[in-house]
Amino acid sequence: MARERGGSPRTHAATSSGGPISLTGRGGIVVMFGVGVVCGLLSHWFGVSLLAGAGFAIGCALAAFATRPADLLTLVVSPPLVFFGATFTVVVVTTIGDGSLLRGVTVGVLTALASTAPWLFFGTALVVVVCLARGLRTNVRDLREKLAGFRLFEKEENENPVRWDESPASHEPRRLHHGDVD
Incomplete structure (x- = not known):
């Protein structure tokens, strides 16, 4: 009689049934x-500035719906940093080969952040609302x-810094430290 590997038949059926996608916080x-x-690259290449911000908001919505409930707190605090990282990446990729990289990236990032800031706020609010639900x-x-x-644990530990269970120094003469004087 052969044993079936991979757990019970119920577990195997539940995992292979193609249920809803569940991402970790990092996956989101x-x-x-x-x-x-x-979407930022497509926006730059096609000249449609709306696509960068709307794409970020769509990504926020997808992540908020697909992330498992235990990791929602991680997801809620991350949109501003993710937005900056995505904007920076797009600007670096599109600026390479156009003269001064430092100047192009600085101006490009500041311009892109200024023009798409409302989408950052919308995407962050969208993530918060979906995750609250x-x-x-x-x-x-x-x-x-x-x-x-x-x-509470730390308060108990530091509540009384005097240690009463330690006995006072014995009758041995005290050894002086090299900086102490007789």
């Missing part, structure tokens, strides 16, 4: 970054409980 960040870079409050409550437990 990669989705936002990837969609932001691809998917259970972000539970993650925040769990984090708050962990931090409260950690603070």
Whole structure:
């Protein structure tokens, strides 16, 4: 009689049934970054400035819906940094070979950030709203409980710095440190 590997038949059927996609927090960040870079490059090449911001917002929505509930807190705090990283990457890629790279990247990043800033706010708000609907409050409550437990532990440890269980120095003569004087 051959044993079936890979767990119970129910587990195997559930994983192979092609259920909804579930990303980790890092996976959601990669989705936002990837969609932001691809749409930013397409925006530059086709001359449609709306595409860069709208693409980032679409990436934010995809990531918010596809990330597993346990990692929503990680996803909610990341859109501003991901937006900057995607914008910087697009500007570097499109500026290479156009004279001064430093000047081109500096001007390009500042211009791109200024022109697409409303999309950053929209994408961040979209992630927060979707994640609140998917259970972000539970993650925040769990984090708050962990931090409260950690603070209580530290408070107890540092509450009384005097150690009463240590006996006073014995009758041995005290050895002087090289800086001490008799």
